[in-house]
Amino acid sequence: MLRYKDGDVAAFETLYRRHNDSLYRYLLRCCLDRDSAEDVFQEVWGKIIKSRGNYRRTAKFTTFLYRVAHNCFIDHIRRNKRHLGKTDADPDLFANPADGTELAAEKGLVRDRLEIALTTLPDEQRDVFLLHEEAGLTLDNIALVTGVNRETAKSRLRYAMKKLKAALTEPAHSAETQS
Amino acid sequence: MNQDGENNLRGDESDPLISAEYRATATERTPPTLDAAVLKTAAAAAGDSGLRGFTAFWFRPLAFVATLGLSLALLLELNHSLQPQPVISPASEVGRSEVQSVVADPAPAFLGATSEIQRSADAPTNKASVTQSKDPVVETGRLKRQESTASSAYDPVGNVDTSADFAEMIEASSKQIQEQHGVAEIAIEGLKQTRSDKPEQSREVAAFQASALLLVDPARPCTEEQLAVPEMWWQCISDLEEDGRYSEANAELDLFNQANPDFEATEIYPSQ
Numbered sequence: 001m002l003r004y005k006d007g008d009v010a011a012f013e014t015l016y017r018r019h020n021d022s023l024y025r026y027l028l029r030c031c032l033d034r035d036s037a038e039d040v041f042q043e044v045w046g047k048i049i050k051s052r053g054n055y056r057r058t059a060k061f062t063t064f065l066y067r068v069a070h071n072c073f074i075d076h077i078r079r080n081k082r083h084l085g086k087t088d089a090d091p092d093l094f095a096n097p098a099d100g101t102e103l104a105a106e107k108g109l110v111r112d113r114l115e116i117a118l119t120t121l122p123d124e125q126r127d128v129f130l131l132h133e134e135a136g137l138t139l140d141n142i143a144l145v146t147g148v149n150r151e152t153a154k155s156r157l158r159y160a161m162k163k164l165k166a167a168l169t170e171p172a173h174s175a176e177t178q179s
Numbered sequence: 180m181n182q183d184g185e186n187n188l189r190g191d192e193s194d195p196l197i198s199a200e201y202r203a204t205a206t207e208r209t210p211p212t213l214d215a216a217v218l219k220t221a222a223a224a225a226g227d228s229g230l231r232g233f234t235a236f237w238f239r240p241l242a243f244v245a246t247l248g249l250s251l252a253l254l255l256e257l258n259h260s261l262q263p264q265p266v267i268s269p270a271s272e273v274g275r276s277e278v279q280s281v282v283a284d285p286a287p288a289f290l291g292a293t294s295e296i297q298r299s300a301d302a303p304t305n306k307a308s309v310t311q312s313k314d315p316v317v318e319t320g321r322l323k324r325q326e327s328t329a330s331s332a333y334d335p336v337g338n339v340d341t342s343a344d345f346a347e348m349i350e351a352s353s354k355q356i357q358e359q360h361g362v363a364e365i366a367i368e369g370l371k372q373t374r375s376d377k378p379e380q381s382r383e384v385a386a387f388q389a390s391a392l393l394l395v396d397p398a399r400p401c402t403e404e405q406l407a408v409p410e411m412w413w414q415c416i417s418d419l420e421e422d423g424r425y426s427e428a429n430a431e432l433d434l435f436n437q438a439n440p441d442f443e444a445t446e447i448y449p450s451q
Contacts, residue, residue, distance in 0.1 A: 009225045013218055020217075024209040038213055045217040049224045111204040133201050161194045168200060 005052045016045070019065055022134040026066070029118060029130055030073050040076050044069045059144070066135045067145045070127065110168070117167030125160035128153055261349070400427050409439045 003011035023044065027037040047068050055064075118126055124146070131142045143153040399406075401415035412435055419428035435442070 004221070004225065009222045012221045012225065016214075016217060016221070020209045020214060021207070024213070025205050025207050028207060029205075038210070041209070041213060042216060046220060049221050052224070110200060114200055114204050133198060134205070161197055164197050164201075165194055168197065 005055055012049075015061065019062065023065065023069055026130045026134040027069060027073065030123075030127065031076065032119060036076060036080065040069070040072050043076075044072050047072065060141070062135055063137060063141045063144060066131055066137065070131075070145050073127075113167055114164065117164050120167075121160055121163060125156045125163070128156040129160040129164070132157055399431070400424065401431055409435070409442050412439075413442070 004015065024037065024041055027040050027044070028034065031037040031040060044065070048065065118129070121129065127146060128142055131137045131145060137145065139150050139154050139157070142157070143150045146153060148156075400419055401412055405411040405415040412431070416428050416431045416435060419425075419431060
């Protein structure tokens, strides 16, 4: 980022390639809408690009990136109010077009259960889970990104893990809970 | 999950099964159009940033060079303005004008008031002779004084490069001007007192005025000792007349009458 600050576009591309997919997945599962995710994705990188002049190396870039992404997502929710219908999210939203029909069918069961469980998680727990899985942030950094203390972040992650585990191991119970 | 994340999470917060299932599920990739759009934006911003960086990189050196250039130009301009005559001629010219204003101005007032000798004398001629004597000796002496003043203020050899030399020159010149100005003011003050309603002016004041006038123009024909004693001054004037130096004698007579208005001239001036 510091090299890009000095005008090195190649450095930015390297940085972008390192984080673009995980950030995209994070936003996709936060927004539950592909168009919104892409909008927020562009907004996040636009802010990163704009703020390059003021960038200071006070934390990991990943923490900085996901903090921006988290704030953009919150702003997006406030702006659009589209997040209310989260339980109506289409399971095919996360389908990879490259997957074949059979493989998709095999993956489908596990994926559907996990995705449905993810969408049923409270926003805060899903956010913490995604920051942990996609960004690979520590509890301290998750707390920093979400603006809560470490214990709260830890508690949210624990609940999220517990619910997801329950959804995977007890799909029937999860389906009942969902209905 | 990275190593930090693993180390940071304990117990219920970390579940390898969930993580593995999630990683197997979450395989979406950023659409290429989105990548292209973001990278294009970044490249465009970097272009502007590069231009700004170039400007920022050269701004300080350019500012430094500009400041240096302006300072140098100012210094050269200062040197150029101090090198020629202004240091020399203003000093001598001011001094001369001061002498003229001090000596010449009050003379007409006294010419009509004091003595018969004065009445018979030609006032404009006297004034001219006092201020601009045609006598070659006096003129030579005056020129020599001006030259000495000039040489003390300005070195014609050319050792005037440094600002210290200029500062000394300016200081010397200003001192001379101040001295001349001070003497002239003293003389003017004395003459003003004389002009006022105090006909019984003391001899001490007259002597002081005489010495002040002597300081103004030390190349006069009468010496300082003669000027100090009215009788000797009078004798000097009569000697000048005997030598045929009438213009100088008239000039001295004017000054004598100014300094000694109560002096009885007829006692020792047989020509009257």
